[in-house]
Amino acid sequence: MSHRQILEALSGLLLALFVAMSSATIVSTALPTIIGSLNGTQNQYTWVVTATLLTSTATTPIWGKLSDLYSKKLLVQLSIIIYVAGSIVAGFSQTAGELIAARAFQGIGLGGVQALVQVAIAAMIAPRERGRYNGYLGGVLALATVGGPLLGGVIVDSPLGWRWCFFAGAPVAVLALIVLQRTLHLPVFKRDNVKIDYVGASLIALGVSVILIWISFVDSSFAWISWQTFAMVIPGILILVAAVWVESRVAEPVVPLPIVKQRNTALAIVASLAVGMAMFGGSVFLGQYFQIGRGYSPTEAGLLTIPLMGGLLVSSTVSGRMITKTGKIKPYILAGTAILVAGFAMLAFMDHETPLWFLWTGMLLVGIGVGMSMQNLVLAVQNSVSLKDIGAASSTIAFFRSLGGTIGVSVLGAVLAHRVTDSITSQLAASGAPAGSGGGSISALNLSSLPDSLQHIVRAAYGDATGHIFMISAFIAVIGVVASLFFKNITLRTSLDMTKAASETRSAEDEATIPAEAVTR
Template identity: 70%
Template sequence: MTATVAKTPTDDEPMTHRQTMEALSGLLLVLFVAMLSATVVSTALPQIIGALEGSQTQYTWVVTATLLAATASTPIWGKLADLFNKKVLVQAAIAVFIVGSVIAGFAQSAGQLIGARAFQGIGVGGLQALVQVAIAAMIPPRERGRYNGYLGGVMAVATVGGPLLGGVIVDTDWLGWRWCFFVGVPIALVALVVLQFTLHLPTFRRENVKIDYLGAGLIAAGVSLLLVWISFVDDSFGWLSWQTAAMVGGSLAILAVAVVVETKAKEPVVPLAIVRQRTTALAILGSLAVGMAMFGGAVFLGQYFQIGRGYSPTEAGLLTIPMMAGVLGASIVAGRMITRTGRIKPYIVTGSIVLVIGFGLLGMIDHETSMVYVGAAMLLVGTGVGMTMQNLVLAVQNTVSLRDIGAASATVAFFRSLGGTIGVSVLGAVLARHVKDGITHGLAEAGIKVSGAGDSLNVSALPEPIAHIVRAAYGDATGHIFLISAGIAVVSVIAALLLRPVTLRTSLDLREVPAPTGAGDRIG
């Protein structure tokens, strides 16, 4: 197998700060639009699902569908980045994202919206993997800590601005909730143009390339079946039932076959040789836990503020500012300290501990908790996320050669997305169960006999006595899922403590690149 490399000045000498910032401008805009697609609907979802007459299960799946598609596609995008032009791949992912956004905006039912969001998630999977890969191809690991501050800033702006924008959209009569999906289209188009003129990376071409689509398909199928079981168990059927045995057993069997396929594939989407390395394995474990806790917990905050506390979508967006302030401040400060010292483990350990404390405090909330208390707990959660999420990826990138940077980065992103997908599904199922029990108990105590009172998220359409019971049920049930998130986040503390203390390298590639295994060269 042969490789042809189109040389650029960046191949032989480091990029200047100005060149790096110019290239980063387009990549950060891409990251912004990908994150905005998730956050802009967070406060609007109760209104959207209410307008489409959807259920709590469908509410969860609008989020889960995007995460699942992103999870399944991330390793494929990462592997492609090691084989083909990274810039073209980023632009292709943006195009997929745009098409998915337009389809979602025209959805006429909750089912159609879930399908559109799944398609959109394919593009999101590409963006979340490829932005990390492109940055790793430009900036050495030690200097990358400094630029992670910019990533944290974009994350904070997108996550704060998204809910605010979504709230304003659904609160504005002449716009309507459909613009929550349309609004990202012009931003994505601008990102396409900016990238065309600012992003210049080496082009690698390889002959006889074979992508492991079978392995990726098996992973997606196994995870999807498991998530379907999580969504319906203890509701449509019991924990000990033939449906549970079929779904869980089938999921484990499919994933076992996927592992076998990955060990035999020439170009596996999840390279087991990289996964088996101590740093990568621990970073994956930590990312899995952070993803489960962060996505699974934070996605229900908008629902808590609106349904549990009665705030408008715009107000719910404003109330998320403490969490995003934590992400922004922690990512900037930790990033600069990592660049200055070259040490990364202390910040990951500290961040994971703060994350557990934050979720533990959120686990104490109910429908009457002081908003000052909720804000302080959210600040801690944001701080923990800002210190851990990007730095776990950086820890892995520091241990692999540049030719494998795409697969390594995508593998960590894959497991973080997988954790988030499972987290949203599990916590959504737990929330739905607690809400149902709370509403049933509240109605019985009030002597009200009505069926299906909590099935709709359009609480404003319910009579006031019933609406109060529904709000209290949602507010009280949310604390339970944050306690579970805290327990999950403990795993990230253990993984962080087991990481080897290392000093980040200052070179773009490893000084001594080990010989690749298998036929052909891996270049990226």
């Protein structure tokens, strides 16, 4: 494909990715208002995010495997339709429980969009050149992440109301479907007697779900050492062990163990887990910090996160072009994970009175780190597999990154909820007021309905507790640095498939030996 043809095909793919990512980021800024108006709790706040991440994580390997068997174009379009349908249902939600269920359905489509866009790009562009186009991908991600919170804030503050945060993406999604229909043309390689490992996928989803549910409620609804803990953790671990056993024996596993066992793939998985846990788990609470902890409006909260997205945009674009120029990828992944740790370490010192310049510096470093590492981890794995396994390999990395994000949001959300509750209770006791005074049945996130005296206590509690979860994020991100250190030094290949690259290498070697043979003769 020519550069122009690639850009035309990319336009639809990137538009689809923009729809999915911007819809998710719109919600991040609007969530405090949404949960407050639905009178939800901090646990429900967390599960609005976790539900989407959980279902997208569980379905990502299935989407990837299907893309190795059927039309990638059709699957991308189907995933967009599912995502938009979930968004519309979420917009009509009347309770926090209904919203969580709609977001879980929405995540099925999100998992498809995230995995299949990467798969389609890998089917068009050689790994060496892919770094250049990853800059466009990073730019769209940054635009969606910057524009989403801003748009969400504007919608929430406008007469439209928060429900339009879910409805607004539908027209853009329709446009993405039309563009994809006209521009994306990929060959379909049909294979006979192929079976999708639905059993393995179901076991993975069930095992992860059980563990995450336990994480969300432990230490708040029941103790760490309790019958509820044993009733969830032991079955969850056994189910995941069974999933690995099934994946090692089926002909077409959704998570191919031979690919996972490769050194760079295994290290990329570890790093993706760490980056996903740190990035998703930390950044999802920034909007809540600025609104609940600092008293800014949704629009202002969106504007205040621009340094995070600006760093992501610049670093993904620059690193992508440098990787294409040099063919080297390890230095950028290593530098990115290290900068990510530094950014989270700065944010670990934040409280409800931290100067904004300090917060912006930390967010800028986090954005730079994510831009240099997240997409390049996928690229490193794609370089190590043949074209026929691109779907499974790409979705495997996306799966573990989403899994890390899901675990991160659940764990950090549970930590935040616990610390906020303890802080509010202790401050009420110190002021001489009973623990339940002033709030009644009103959610702590619905600040406008709380007495002035209680509003100050809630703001301080959220502002001070957020720094603690970023400290945890920093420790988690260190794992990504360690994994990156052990990466093999590789040079990205310039062909789409490994077999073609090997044949080209042999041909070059043969040509190089001709003069020597002629001299011998």
